Amino acid sequence: MAGTSSNVHFHDIPDVVLATIFSLVADTRTRNAMSLVCLKWHLLERSTRKYLTLRGNVRDLFLLPTCFRAVTDLDLSLLSPWGHPLLDSSPNSFLLAQLLRQAFPSVVSLIVYIRNPSTLHLLAPQWPDLRHIKLIRWHQRLPTLPLGTEFSTLFEHCRMLSSLDVSHFHCWTEDLPPAIEAYPTLAASLSQLNILKHSSAEGFKSHELLAITASCPNLRELLATCIFDHRFVGFVGDQTLLALASNCPGLSLLHLVDATSLSNVRSDLNDDGYTSEDASINHAILGDVFAGLPLLEVLVLDVCHNVRDAWPALELLNSRCPKLKSIKLGQFHGICRDRDSRPDGIALCQGLESLSIKNSADLTDTSLEAISLGCPRLSKFEVLGCKKITAKGIWKLTHVLRNTLVDVKISFCKNLNSVSSLKAMEPIRDRIERLHIDCVWDSVDNSENQTGSSSSTEETRLKKKSKSHDVGNDNSFSSRTWSKLHHLSLRIAVGELLTPLSTAGLDDCPSLEEIEIKIEGDCRDQRRPCMDTLGLRFLAGYPSLSRMLLDCSGVIGYALTAPPGYADLSLWERFFLNGIDNLNLNELDYWPAQDMDMNQRSLFLPAAALLAQCGSLRKLFIHGTANEHFMMFLLRIPTLRDVQLREDYYPAPENDTSTEMRVESCRRFEDALNSINRHIPD
DSSP states (O other): TSSSSSSGGGGGHHHHHHHHHHHOOOOHHHHHHHHTTTTHHHHHHHHHEEEEEOOBBBOOOOGOOOSTTTOOOEEEEOOSTTTTTTTTTTTOOOOOHHHHHHOTTTEEEEEEEOHHHHHHHHGGGGGGGEEEEEEEOOOOOOOTTTTTTTHHHHHHHTTTEEEEEEEEOOOOEEEEEEHHHOOHHHHHHHOEEEETTSSSOOBBBBHHHHHHHHOOOTOSEEEEEOOOOOTTTOOOHHHHHHHHHHHHHHHSSSEEEEEEGOOOOOOOOOOOOOOOSSOSOOHHHHHHHHHHHOOOEEHHHHHEEESSSSSHHHHHHEEEEEEEEEEEEEOOOOSSSSSSSSSGGGGGGOOOOOOEEEOOOTOOOOHHHHHHHHHHOOEEEEEESSSSSOOHHHHHHHTTTTTOOOOOEEEEEETTHHHHHHHHTTTTTTTOOOOEEOOOTHHHHHHHHHHHHHHHHHHHHHHHHTTTTTTGGGGGGGGOOOTOOOOOEEEETTTTTTTTHHHHSOOOOHHHOEEEEEEEEGGGGSOSSSSEEEEEGGGGGOTOOOOOEEEEEEEESSSSSOTTOOOOOHHHHHHHHGGGGOOOEEEEEOOOOOBTTTTTTEEHHHHHHHOOOOTTTTTTESSSSSOOHHHHHHGGGGTTEEEEEEOOOOSSOSOOOOTTTOHHHHHHHHHHHOOOOOOOOO
């Protein structure tokens, strides 16, 4: 401000300009800090807030904020007690619904947990101008409820809906088609429909999918779980896809996945990569489907059954769908001809920015080179379950795309362990921002030698080639610093350790802010852990790490007494969480391991004690249940401000006879957490 008059003040900025500045700030904590500066800033911040996630307990009506009248996007799904009927805890449910309407009169987008139909009956009339709604329910649908009742209630009162998301809402596939057909005007106005079934293993049958799309001809985005197995009645084949394209020709996003693809079941690493059955999808008809969707920008087809010789249809995508930016294919074989490195098949899609290839049995290093040469704009690349590719092919791809590629995922590929995957990232090590690898440590020394020699050979060859193509400065290859990596995702088998990561090449990540660790495996087949810790304390070497997602939901074990010589889940939790107190985390999402026989995912005593030692935690979300006594341990964390137990898995327990997750237990814990006697530093 040098050279300006000393009388000029920040408040002299016109209110319209200042309001625009405030509206551009997205971070919630930053906005809250701005609102504390002065009364004018407080009013401006509240009047420009558009997004709000409401927390707290629904019984505390006196705490309902009334200053966010400009909020258009409201999330009510995380109110406490989580998963309980939203309005049933109030003595006057209708009054509470009206208070919500008066506090947030401008809402056009709503997210809400619907435990029973009464919630929709009370809330839907309050916001008749809703444009988008997302329904959430992990508890089972009431079996006595007539088909389509909940959707009919919603459609009756919210006639202006253009977007509906039920991807995390447990219902029957038979519920939606009759409700949509009963409201043709509303169905015709829908432009976005998400009917992926994360909350169950069911998929929509072909006649249900066609009934929905026939009623919604103006859809621009469709995401759905289907049945592609031709052995089942109502399977989706090429004729269904052709009819779907005819029903909704304006689609820009088409996302169809088989119901089995949403499970954690993985194929055998030693098989040939082909399934026992082929999908009823012909590549010639598939080409006609693409021709019927000229506005397509995002395509996801994960069919879980063989689609062979797909390259002729995929070659048509470049001409038939010129706006295509993102593709994800599952169980598609022959996506490239694989004759040489010249682009063909999917590699002719020159405008692609994101490509994910899953379980392609004949994908080779030659195919990867063709893709890198034919798709020069790729910024995101994922390869999962492809058993013929090697580190040499990945290294070639990252070298050619090192000016654009910033997001890479390599998972469950037979010839790629952790060391070889990381070495293949060498050309983009100083540029990559997001990375996923599997923690596979077998034959590490051997893979180091093989990858090192092959990478060196390819680097020498491609250095000469790059001089004429101006693909970048090869001096960056010598850097061992992952300077821009801010998100790291790891998959690790139960019983394995994280400590080899440093020797594998991930020791210097100065910008890493978030790490996601998914642990999978059956503890019932293993003896007690051979070490005392998974190795979380190693992550203390990442100075910027502040958020962690530790997902042990794929771990199966004994919740109660284990057989002699084996460990129950409490000991395995000690193994997973030991050393977490060494990390300077602000936010932690934790999914406990499960006992499938008892449908139990609980926080045990060792886990509660170890989490209580995380002295910097501000937010803690436990995706399971916990005993009230164990939850009280968490009050020892001086900075803890936001805690919640969420049973967001299917089927969520209906009733618990212990002290876990009871309404009164949650109330007592929240009262203690928010007590005026707790001093929170910030």
